[in-house]
Amino acid sequence: MKIEEIGGEFALIDLLSERVPNTHGDLVVGIGDDAAVIRTAPEPAPYLLATTDIMVEDRHFRRRWAGPEQIGIKAAESNLSDIAAMGGRPTWMFISLVLTKDTDETWARRLYDGIGASCRRHGVIVAGGDTTRGAVNAINITLLGTVAPAHLCLRSQALPGDLLMVTGPLGASAAALDLLTRGEPVADYLLGKHLSPACRLDAAASIAPLVHAMIDISDGLGSEVHHICNRSQVSAEIHADAIPLHETVRAAGETLQTPPVDFAIRGGEDYELLFSIKAENLPALEKTGIDFYKVGKVTAGDATPVLLTAEGRLPLERGFDHF
Amino acid sequence: MKIEEIGGEFALIDLLSERVPNTHGDLVVGIGDDAAVIRTAPEPAPYLLATTDIMVEDRHFRRRWAGPEQIGIKAAESNLSDIAAMGGRPTWMFISLVLTKDTDETWARRLYDGIGASCRRHGVIVAGGDTTRGAVNAINITLLGTVAPAHLCLRSQALPGDLLMVTGPLGASAAALDLLTRGEPVADYLLGKHLSPACRLDAAASIAPLVHAMIDISDGLGSEVHHICNRSQVSAEIHADAIPLHETVRAAGETLQTPPVDFAIRGGEDYELLFSIKAENLPALEKTGIDFYKVGKVTAGDATPVLLTAEGRLPLERGFDHF
Numbered sequence: 001m002k003i004e005e006i007g008g009e010f011a012l013i014d015l016l017s018e019r020v021p022n023t024h025g026d027l028v029v030g031i032g033d034d035a036a037v038i039r040t041a042p043e044p045a046p047y048l049l050a051t052t053d054i055m056v057e058d059r060h061f062r063r064r065w066a067g068p069e070q071i072g073i074k075a076a077e078s079n080l081s082d083i084a085a086m087g088g089r090p091t092w093m094f095i096s097l098v099l100t101k102d103t104d105e106t107w108a109r110r111l112y113d114g115i116g117a118s119c120r121r122h123g124v125i126v127a128g129g130d131t132t133r134g135a136v137n138a139i140n141i142t143l144l145g146t147v148a149p150a151h152l153c154l155r156s157q158a159l160p161g162d163l164l165m166v167t168g169p170l171g172a173s174a175a176a177l178d179l180l181t182r183g184e185p186v187a188d189y190l191l192g193k194h195l196s197p198a199c200r201l202d203a204a205a206s207i208a209p210l211v212h213a214m215i216d217i218s219d220g221l222g223s224e225v226h227h228i229c230n231r232s233q234v235s236a237e238i239h240a241d242a243i244p245l246h247e248t249v250r251a252a253g254e255t256l257q258t259p260p261v262d263f264a265i266r267g268g269e270d271y272e273l274l275f276s277i278k279a280e281n282l283p284a285l286e287k288t289g290i291d292f293y294k295v296g297k298v299t300a301g302d303a304t305p306v307l308l309t310a311e312g313r314l315p316l317e318r319g320f321d322h323f
Numbered sequence: 324m325k326i327e328e329i330g331g332e333f334a335l336i337d338l339l340s341e342r343v344p345n346t347h348g349d350l351v352v353g354i355g356d357d358a359a360v361i362r363t364a365p366e367p368a369p370y371l372l373a374t375t376d377i378m379v380e381d382r383h384f385r386r387r388w389a390g391p392e393q394i395g396i397k398a399a400e401s402n403l404s405d406i407a408a409m410g411g412r413p414t415w416m417f418i419s420l421v422l423t424k425d426t427d428e429t430w431a432r433r434l435y436d437g438i439g440a441s442c443r444r445h446g447v448i449v450a451g452g453d454t455t456r457g458a459v460n461a462i463n464i465t466l467l468g469t470v471a472p473a474h475l476c477l478r479s480q481a482l483p484g485d486l487l488m489v490t491g492p493l494g495a496s497a498a499a500l501d502l503l504t505r506g507e508p509v510a511d512y513l514l515g516k517h518l519s520p521a522c523r524l525d526a527a528a529s530i531a532p533l534v535h536a537m538i539d540i541s542d543g544l545g546s547e548v549h550h551i552c553n554r555s556q557v558s559a560e561i562h563a564d565a566i567p568l569h570e571t572v573r574a575a576g577e578t579l580q581t582p583p584v585d586f587a588i589r590g591g592e593d594y595e596l597l598f599s600i601k602a603e604n605l606p607a608l609e610k611t612g613i614d615f616y617k618v619g620k621v622t623a624g625d626a627t628p629v630l631l632t633a634e635g636r637l638p639l640e641r642g643f644d645h646f
Contacts, residue, residue: 001428012428015432016432019439021447021449024448030451031452041364050451050467052463054421059455094359094374095375096377105335108326108338125345126354127350127353128358129336129354135379135380135458138461140375140377140465142463323455
């Protein structure tokens, strides 16, 4: 059966996970969060975090739009973002690189310059990798990290009554992609967010001790709210008007005749953080100096989050599916 | 410049490694061995091991020759073999999967059945991964492990005077690939070695405490001897007649009019272990009950290993290059 017919990416992951051993007493969190959480010594020793992401040409990047440094930055930042979402600190990186016959070493070298820039910014060391030839250019990054057990943030930790917050404006990357695809001019702000995104490790370190659930926004706000609801066995209300949007995202909405909030909900690759927090922790959150935007709240219920709009309550759409 | 023009895979790795931060006080061994070795707590706490390998369709496997379970086994075993070569024990696995539009979920499920079989055999848990669509089927596996510092085996630990040993007959996988490519019949023994190889974790655990350098034979005996010589700053003599070959490899040599020893030296994917050991440790090695074959010895010199044949001393050829 085709992957679409079984229900797409997350149905596939469920189906594949059952074919392999996937539980262990020292696996605090396995498949299904932003990173795996592994106990390597008794608490309070830090947990080991591990995340892996593969980017394939013409699916995750296009050489005619993105320079090799930008592709490298995006590959690194998407993994760094997963470690940020756990409340962790990144440490060691492993890079697998597939190069086509017509790709030259200059492109590969500049790709690594981009990865290196992200690594230097966050104190990450490249400890290994693999290189091979193949029919399409692709980069797999595995990133390890550590987190103090007390600061670990999981998708499953949201509680009814929590406020739902994001760390920055959303939808810029998706708006840029749609404009590029249609051949429309793209504002520099949008292009920067799409081609050279920056993870929010800066914000995560301050936020992690204060919040319940946390997740990074890689597949659109819709998907991420659904993930938190599913894993926490709660529901949520998102206020469409409260979703922070940059003025250029609103302008893209006009150009493309798309409600701009759609870029935030169904688009992806924003790499901002979505978190749930109890109201009592708001003063402490404000003291961190980190910008945040309230977009809704966690409710009791069966993982059917809703979007509150001027037209009424709508089911919250899911975001990007890789299949 | 093309990758071939700069000198192939290992020149590329050197060139890319310098673009990224790659050294750290806790990185005992980084890029350039079978796995990275990371200090996570003061010795004698075990080191963390990490290795990553990517397999791309029509480069590392062909669906018309290999069933999905076999491809899964090979992907898992090639990584398990890297942990074996360090003297380690594998623990946690992370799988990235790229599927083309026409690949269905049954193929992916059976691929995971193969990976799962290898994981179960070696007590490995799949802790995470990533799935996406792309223009070619591909699998990246990252495998973590641990090793006691006293049992760690590196490519750099060979000493002049050491004996060079392998754990089993070589060249079967390369002979099978050549026969398949030419459309010749392939003996079951060869086909099994090529399509469903088995790592030598069984042997590694007993051998590791007794040996100096160790490496797994994934790119041909020639490449692996060169790696040990380069990293240990030694040279080596390999006796062509001493390289163990199965009778079906000799028969393949006749069919293909190739000296059968070439399959061992220039072929790859045997996943046996090559190690250097001082003669005094031979009695202890014999007591382990593990089969081993002496193929040569380590000499003082400048990493120009030679092959001793009936025709005289020849430079030892390198094995498979992925570019």
